[in-house]
Amino acid sequence: MKYADSVLDLIGHTPLVKLNKVTEGIDATVLVKLEYLNPGGSIKDRIALKMIERAEAEGKLSPGGTVVEPTSGNTGVGLAMVAQQKGYKTVFVTPDKVGQEKRDVLRAYGADVVVVASAVAPDSEYSYYGVSDRLTRETEGAYKPDQFANPAAPDSHYETTGPEIWADTDGKITHFVAGAGTGGTITGTGRYLKEVSKDRPEGPVKVVVSDPDGSVYSGGTGRPYFVEGVGEDMWPGNYDPAVPDEVQPVTDAEAFEMTRRLAQEEGLLLGGSSGMAVVTALKVAKDLPKDAVVVVLAPDSGRGYLAKIFNDQWMNAHGFPTSGGSAETTAFPP
Ligand code: PMP
Numbered sequence: 001m002k003y004a005d006s007v008l009d010l011i012g013h014t015p016l017v018k019l020n021k022v023t024e025g026i027d028a029t030v031l032v033k034l035e036y037l038n039p040g041g042s043i044k045d046r047i048a049l050k051m052i053e054r055a056e057a058e059g060k061l062s063p064g065g066t067v068v069e070p071t072s073g074n075t076g077v078g079l080a081m082v083a084q085q086k087g088y089k090t091v092f093v094t095p096d097k098v099g100q101e102k103r104d105v106l107r108a109y110g111a112d113v114v115v116v117a118s119a120v121a122p123d124s125e126y127s128y129y130g131v132s133d134r135l136t137r138e139t140e141g142a143y144k145p146d147q148f149a150n151p152a153a154p155d156s157h158y159e160t161t162g163p164e165i166w167a168d169t170d171g172k173i174t175h176f177v178a179g180a181g182t183g184g185t186i187t188g189t190g191r192y193l194k195e196v197s198k199d200r201p202e203g204p205v206k207v208v209v210s211d212p213d214g215s216v217y218s219g220g221t222g223r224p225y226f227v228e229g230v231g232e233d234m235w236p237g238n239y240d241p242a243v244p245d246e247v248q249p250v251t252d253a254e255a256f257e258m259t260r261r262l263a264q265e266e267g268l269l270l271g272g273s274s275g276m277a278v279v280t281a282l283k284v285a286k287d288l289p290k291d292a293v294v295v296v297l298a299p300d301s302g303r304g305y306l307a308k309i310f311n312d313q314w315m316n317a318h319g320f321p322t323s324g325g326s327a328e329t330t331a332f333p334p
Pocket of ligand 1: 074075179180181182183184185186228229230271274300
Protein backbone atom coordinates (compact mmCIF):
# COMPACT_ATOMS: atom_id res chain seq x y z
CA MET A 1 0.00 0.00 0.00
CA LYS A 2 1.22 3.48 -0.80
CA TYR A 3 0.09 6.24 1.54
CA ALA A 4 1.36 9.06 3.72
CA ASP A 5 1.28 8.62 7.48
CA SER A 6 -0.30 12.03 7.90
CA VAL A 7 -0.91 15.17 5.85
CA LEU A 8 2.40 16.51 7.18
CA ASP A 9 4.29 13.91 5.15
CA LEU A 10 2.80 15.42 1.99
CA ILE A 11 4.54 18.78 2.49
CA GLY A 12 7.18 19.54 -0.13
CA HIS A 13 8.39 17.44 -3.10
CA THR A 14 6.41 19.70 -5.43
CA PRO A 15 6.85 19.19 -9.19
CA LEU A 16 8.41 21.35 -11.91
CA VAL A 17 6.42 21.98 -15.08
CA LYS A 18 7.77 23.48 -18.33
CA LEU A 19 6.15 26.60 -19.77
CA ASN A 20 5.29 26.09 -23.45
CA LYS A 21 3.07 28.96 -24.63
CA VAL A 22 4.07 32.17 -22.84
CA THR A 23 7.69 31.32 -23.72
CA GLU A 24 7.21 31.93 -27.45
CA GLY A 25 10.48 33.15 -28.99
CA ILE A 26 12.52 32.00 -25.99
CA ASP A 27 15.17 29.30 -26.50
CA ALA A 28 15.93 28.51 -22.86
CA THR A 29 13.88 26.07 -20.77
CA VAL A 30 11.62 27.80 -18.21
CA LEU A 31 10.29 25.56 -15.43
CA VAL A 32 7.72 26.52 -12.78
CA LYS A 33 7.81 24.95 -9.31
CA LEU A 34 4.19 24.47 -8.27
CA GLU A 35 3.94 25.17 -4.54
CA TYR A 36 0.14 25.22 -4.54
CA LEU A 37 0.38 21.43 -4.62
CA ASN A 38 1.41 21.45 -0.96
CA PRO A 39 -1.46 20.14 1.21
CA GLY A 40 -2.22 23.57 2.69
CA GLY A 41 -2.12 25.10 -0.79
CA SER A 42 1.07 27.14 -0.62
CA ILE A 43 4.80 27.24 -0.08
CA LYS A 44 4.18 28.33 3.51
CA ASP A 45 3.49 24.75 4.63
CA ARG A 46 7.25 24.23 4.51
CA ILE A 47 8.12 27.00 6.95
CA ALA A 48 5.17 26.18 9.22
CA LEU A 49 6.44 22.63 9.69
CA LYS A 50 10.04 23.71 10.30
CA MET A 51 9.18 26.57 12.67
CA ILE A 52 6.98 24.32 14.81
CA GLU A 53 9.39 21.39 14.83
CA ARG A 54 12.26 23.63 15.84
CA ALA A 55 10.21 25.25 18.60
CA GLU A 56 9.42 21.77 19.92
CA ALA A 57 13.08 20.77 19.78
CA GLU A 58 14.08 23.95 21.62
CA GLY A 59 11.40 23.46 24.27
CA LYS A 60 9.49 26.62 23.26
CA LEU A 61 6.38 24.62 22.41
CA SER A 62 5.14 21.69 24.43
CA PRO A 63 1.90 19.68 24.78
CA GLY A 64 -1.06 21.94 25.47
CA GLY A 65 0.74 24.87 23.86
CA THR A 66 -0.76 27.55 21.61
CA VAL A 67 0.70 29.01 18.43
CA VAL A 68 -0.01 32.77 18.14
CA GLU A 69 0.89 34.62 14.92
CA PRO A 70 -0.25 37.85 13.26
CA THR A 71 -1.12 36.48 9.81
CA SER A 72 -4.18 35.91 7.71
CA GLY A 73 -2.67 34.41 4.65
CA ASN A 74 -0.82 31.32 3.58
CA THR A 75 1.38 31.12 6.66
CA GLY A 76 -1.72 30.94 8.83
CA VAL A 77 -3.06 27.99 6.86
CA GLY A 78 0.26 26.16 7.13
CA LEU A 79 0.53 26.83 10.85
CA ALA A 80 -3.11 25.89 11.51
CA MET A 81 -2.66 22.57 9.69
CA VAL A 82 0.69 21.65 11.28
CA ALA A 83 -0.28 22.79 14.80
CA GLN A 84 -3.55 20.87 14.68
CA GLN A 85 -1.80 17.66 13.62
CA LYS A 86 0.67 18.05 16.46
CA GLY A 87 -2.02 18.82 19.03
CA TYR A 88 -1.51 22.57 19.55
CA LYS A 89 -4.11 25.30 19.55
CA THR A 90 -3.74 28.24 17.16
CA VAL A 91 -4.75 31.89 17.46
CA PHE A 92 -4.32 34.20 14.48
CA VAL A 93 -4.55 37.97 14.64
CA THR A 94 -5.84 39.51 11.42
CA PRO A 95 -6.66 43.09 10.41
CA ASP A 96 -10.34 43.78 9.66
CA LYS A 97 -9.47 44.67 6.04
CA VAL A 98 -8.73 40.99 5.40
CA GLY A 99 -11.62 39.26 3.66
CA GLN A 100 -14.01 37.04 5.62
CA GLU A 101 -13.20 34.10 3.37
CA LYS A 102 -9.55 34.06 4.45
CA ARG A 103 -10.56 34.08 8.12
CA ASP A 104 -13.06 31.29 7.42
CA VAL A 105 -10.29 29.11 6.00
CA LEU A 106 -8.31 29.42 9.23
CA ARG A 107 -11.41 28.63 11.30
CA ALA A 108 -12.15 25.62 9.09
CA TYR A 109 -8.88 24.13 10.35
CA GLY A 110 -10.00 24.81 13.92
CA ALA A 111 -7.98 27.96 14.55
CA ASP A 112 -9.28 30.90 16.59
CA VAL A 113 -9.17 34.27 14.88
CA VAL A 114 -8.90 37.66 16.57
CA VAL A 115 -9.87 40.54 14.29
CA VAL A 116 -8.22 43.91 14.94
CA ALA A 117 -8.85 47.36 13.44
CA SER A 118 -6.65 48.20 10.44
CA ALA A 119 -6.82 51.93 11.09
CA VAL A 120 -4.72 51.89 14.28
CA ALA A 121 -1.12 53.10 14.76
CA PRO A 122 1.38 50.20 14.61
CA ASP A 123 2.66 50.97 18.13
CA SER A 124 -0.83 50.96 19.66
CA GLU A 125 -1.76 48.13 22.01
CA TYR A 126 -4.77 47.53 19.72
CA SER A 127 -2.68 47.11 16.54
CA TYR A 128 -2.01 43.87 14.72
CA TYR A 129 1.34 43.57 16.49
CA GLY A 130 0.17 44.97 19.82
CA VAL A 131 -2.64 42.45 20.16
CA SER A 132 -0.55 39.46 19.06
CA ASP A 133 2.19 40.42 21.53
CA ARG A 134 -0.33 40.73 24.35
CA LEU A 135 -1.94 37.38 23.51
CA THR A 136 1.47 35.71 23.45
CA ARG A 137 2.28 37.21 26.88
CA GLU A 138 -1.06 36.38 28.45
CA THR A 139 -1.67 32.87 27.03
CA GLU A 140 0.00 30.07 28.95
CA GLY A 141 2.32 27.98 26.79
CA ALA A 142 2.05 30.44 23.90
CA TYR A 143 4.64 30.53 21.15
CA LYS A 144 4.90 33.14 18.40
CA PRO A 145 6.82 31.79 15.38
CA ASP A 146 7.42 35.26 13.80
CA GLN A 147 7.92 34.29 10.17
CA PHE A 148 9.69 37.58 9.35
CA ALA A 149 12.67 36.89 11.59
CA ASN A 150 12.59 33.17 12.46
CA PRO A 151 15.70 31.51 10.93
CA ALA A 152 13.78 28.22 10.70
CA ALA A 153 11.90 29.75 7.72
CA PRO A 154 14.88 30.21 5.38
CA ASP A 155 16.36 26.98 6.78
CA SER A 156 13.29 25.04 5.61
CA HIS A 157 13.97 26.26 2.06
CA TYR A 158 17.70 25.55 2.37
CA GLU A 159 16.87 21.99 3.42
CA THR A 160 13.92 21.21 1.11
CA THR A 161 13.05 23.69 -1.68
CA GLY A 162 16.66 24.16 -2.84
CA PRO A 163 17.67 20.47 -2.84
CA GLU A 164 14.42 19.50 -4.63
CA ILE A 165 15.14 21.96 -7.47
CA TRP A 166 18.77 20.83 -7.75
CA ALA A 167 17.80 17.14 -7.86
CA ASP A 168 14.87 17.58 -10.26
CA THR A 169 17.00 19.55 -12.76
CA ASP A 170 19.94 17.11 -12.45
CA GLY A 171 22.04 20.09 -11.39
CA LYS A 172 21.38 21.85 -14.73
CA ILE A 173 19.52 24.88 -13.31
CA THR A 174 21.25 28.10 -14.40
CA HIS A 175 18.86 30.74 -12.98
CA PHE A 176 16.47 30.81 -10.02
CA VAL A 177 13.69 33.44 -9.93
CA ALA A 178 11.32 34.11 -7.00
CA GLY A 179 9.57 36.95 -5.25
CA ALA A 180 10.44 38.06 -1.72
CA GLY A 181 7.95 38.85 1.02
CA THR A 182 9.56 37.89 4.30
CA GLY A 183 12.55 36.89 2.17
CA GLY A 184 12.66 33.35 3.51
CA THR A 185 12.18 31.66 0.14
CA ILE A 186 14.82 33.57 -1.78
CA THR A 187 17.34 33.53 1.06
CA GLY A 188 17.13 29.80 1.85
CA THR A 189 16.58 28.42 -1.65
CA GLY A 190 18.99 30.85 -3.30
CA ARG A 191 21.71 30.23 -0.73
CA TYR A 192 21.49 26.45 -1.18
CA LEU A 193 21.51 26.62 -4.98
CA LYS A 194 24.54 28.95 -5.05
CA GLU A 195 26.49 26.84 -2.60
CA VAL A 196 25.81 23.52 -4.29
CA SER A 197 26.74 24.90 -7.74
CA LYS A 198 29.70 27.07 -6.78
CA ASP A 199 32.44 24.83 -8.24
CA ARG A 200 30.82 23.73 -11.47
CA PRO A 201 32.51 24.85 -14.75
CA GLU A 202 29.56 26.94 -15.95
CA GLY A 203 29.54 28.91 -12.67
CA PRO A 204 27.02 29.13 -9.82
CA VAL A 205 23.25 29.48 -10.18
CA LYS A 206 22.18 33.10 -10.68
CA VAL A 207 19.50 34.21 -8.22
CA VAL A 208 17.02 36.89 -9.33
CA VAL A 209 14.36 38.53 -7.16
CA SER A 210 11.12 39.50 -8.85
CA ASP A 211 9.72 42.46 -6.93
CA PRO A 212 6.54 44.56 -7.09
CA ASP A 213 7.36 48.02 -8.44
CA GLY A 214 7.34 50.23 -5.33
CA SER A 215 8.77 47.70 -2.86
CA VAL A 216 12.00 48.49 -1.00
CA TYR A 217 13.82 45.43 -2.37
CA SER A 218 13.95 46.94 -5.86
CA GLY A 219 14.69 50.43 -4.56
CA GLY A 220 11.12 51.65 -4.09
CA THR A 221 9.72 53.73 -1.24
CA GLY A 222 7.35 51.03 -0.02
CA ARG A 223 4.40 52.73 -1.73
CA PRO A 224 1.36 50.48 -2.18
CA TYR A 225 0.82 47.98 -4.98
CA PHE A 226 -1.78 45.28 -5.52
CA VAL A 227 0.27 42.09 -5.87
CA GLU A 228 -0.11 40.19 -2.58
CA GLY A 229 2.44 38.39 -0.42
CA VAL A 230 5.56 39.90 -1.94
CA GLY A 231 7.60 43.08 -1.64
CA GLU A 232 8.04 45.04 1.56
CA ASP A 233 7.95 48.53 2.99
CA MET A 234 10.72 47.60 5.46
CA TRP A 235 13.65 45.18 5.50
CA PRO A 236 12.75 41.96 7.37
CA GLY A 237 15.37 39.88 9.19
CA ASN A 238 14.92 36.89 6.91
CA TYR A 239 15.91 38.72 3.71
CA ASP A 240 19.65 38.39 3.12
CA PRO A 241 20.55 40.95 0.42
CA ALA A 242 23.83 39.09 -0.23
CA VAL A 243 22.00 36.14 -1.84
CA PRO A 244 20.31 37.68 -4.92
CA ASP A 245 22.48 38.66 -7.90
CA GLU A 246 19.77 40.96 -9.19
CA VAL A 247 16.38 42.45 -8.20
CA GLN A 248 13.92 43.39 -10.95
CA PRO A 249 10.76 45.46 -10.47
CA VAL A 250 7.49 44.30 -12.07
CA THR A 251 4.33 46.41 -12.34
CA ASP A 252 0.93 45.17 -11.12
CA ALA A 253 -0.36 45.37 -14.71
CA GLU A 254 2.43 43.11 -16.02
CA ALA A 255 2.03 40.68 -13.12
CA PHE A 256 -1.77 40.40 -13.48
CA GLU A 257 -1.68 40.05 -17.26
CA MET A 258 0.76 37.15 -16.93
CA THR A 259 -1.26 35.56 -14.09
CA ARG A 260 -4.29 35.48 -16.40
CA ARG A 261 -2.26 34.18 -19.35
CA LEU A 262 -0.86 31.33 -17.25
CA ALA A 263 -4.42 30.19 -16.52
CA GLN A 264 -5.65 30.62 -20.10
CA GLU A 265 -2.62 29.38 -22.02
CA GLU A 266 -0.71 27.02 -19.72
CA GLY A 267 -3.59 25.60 -17.68
CA LEU A 268 -1.95 26.92 -14.51
CA LEU A 269 -4.29 28.73 -12.09
CA LEU A 270 -1.71 30.58 -9.97
CA GLY A 271 -1.62 33.59 -7.65
CA GLY A 272 -0.45 37.08 -8.57
CA SER A 273 3.00 36.68 -7.05
CA SER A 274 3.49 33.67 -9.33
CA GLY A 275 2.50 35.68 -12.39
CA MET A 276 4.87 38.41 -11.26
CA ALA A 277 7.79 35.99 -10.91
CA VAL A 278 7.08 34.48 -14.34
CA VAL A 279 7.27 38.00 -15.88
CA THR A 280 10.80 38.30 -14.50
CA ALA A 281 11.72 34.73 -15.47
CA LEU A 282 10.77 35.44 -19.10
CA LYS A 283 12.75 38.70 -19.14
CA VAL A 284 15.76 36.80 -17.80
CA ALA A 285 15.29 33.88 -20.21
CA LYS A 286 14.86 36.07 -23.30
CA ASP A 287 18.60 36.56 -23.81
CA LEU A 288 19.72 33.11 -22.69
CA PRO A 289 20.90 30.21 -24.91
CA LYS A 290 19.02 26.97 -25.46
CA ASP A 291 20.83 25.03 -22.76
CA ALA A 292 19.92 27.52 -19.99
CA VAL A 293 17.42 26.29 -17.39
CA VAL A 294 15.42 28.94 -15.55
CA VAL A 295 13.42 27.77 -12.53
CA VAL A 296 10.70 30.11 -11.28
CA LEU A 297 8.86 29.59 -8.02
CA ALA A 298 5.04 29.81 -7.91
CA PRO A 299 4.01 30.24 -4.23
CA ASP A 300 0.24 29.64 -4.35
CA SER A 301 -2.90 28.97 -6.38
CA GLY A 302 -5.15 31.42 -8.20
CA ARG A 303 -8.19 30.22 -6.21
CA GLY A 304 -7.64 32.90 -3.59
CA TYR A 305 -7.71 35.68 -6.20
CA LEU A 306 -10.87 34.87 -8.18
CA ALA A 307 -12.58 38.06 -6.95
CA LYS A 308 -9.60 40.23 -7.93
CA ILE A 309 -7.10 39.24 -10.65
CA PHE A 310 -9.55 36.92 -12.40
CA ASN A 311 -12.50 39.29 -12.08
CA ASP A 312 -12.84 41.69 -15.04
CA GLN A 313 -14.83 44.26 -13.06
CA TRP A 314 -12.25 44.43 -10.26
CA MET A 315 -9.43 44.62 -12.80
CA ASN A 316 -11.06 47.42 -14.82
CA ALA A 317 -12.09 49.33 -11.68
CA HIS A 318 -8.43 49.39 -10.67
CA GLY A 319 -7.25 50.46 -14.11
CA PHE A 320 -5.91 47.11 -15.30
CA PRO A 321 -6.76 46.07 -18.85
CA THR A 322 -8.50 42.75 -19.46
CA SER A 323 -8.39 40.87 -22.71
CA GLY A 324 -9.25 37.44 -23.99
CA GLY A 325 -12.06 37.12 -21.48
CA SER A 326 -14.52 34.27 -21.63
CA ALA A 327 -18.29 34.61 -21.59
CA GLU A 328 -20.84 33.76 -18.93
CA THR A 329 -24.41 33.70 -20.25
CA THR A 330 -27.63 32.21 -18.95
CA ALA A 331 -29.76 29.40 -20.30
CA PHE A 332 -32.70 29.34 -17.89
CA PRO A 333 -36.16 27.99 -18.66
CA PRO A 334 -38.48 30.78 -19.96
N1 PMP B 1 3.82 34.85 -2.59
C1 PMP B 1 2.83 34.71 -1.72
C2 PMP B 1 1.42 34.57 -2.22
C3 PMP B 1 3.10 34.73 -0.34
O1 PMP B 1 2.10 34.58 0.55
C4 PMP B 1 4.44 34.89 0.09
C5 PMP B 1 4.75 34.94 1.55
N2 PMP B 1 4.60 36.24 2.12
C6 PMP B 1 5.45 35.05 -0.87
C7 PMP B 1 5.09 35.01 -2.20
C8 PMP B 1 6.89 35.35 -0.49
O2 PMP B 1 7.58 34.36 0.20
P1 PMP B 1 8.64 34.73 1.32
O3 PMP B 1 7.89 35.29 2.49
O4 PMP B 1 9.31 33.44 1.62
O5 PMP B 1 9.60 35.75 0.80
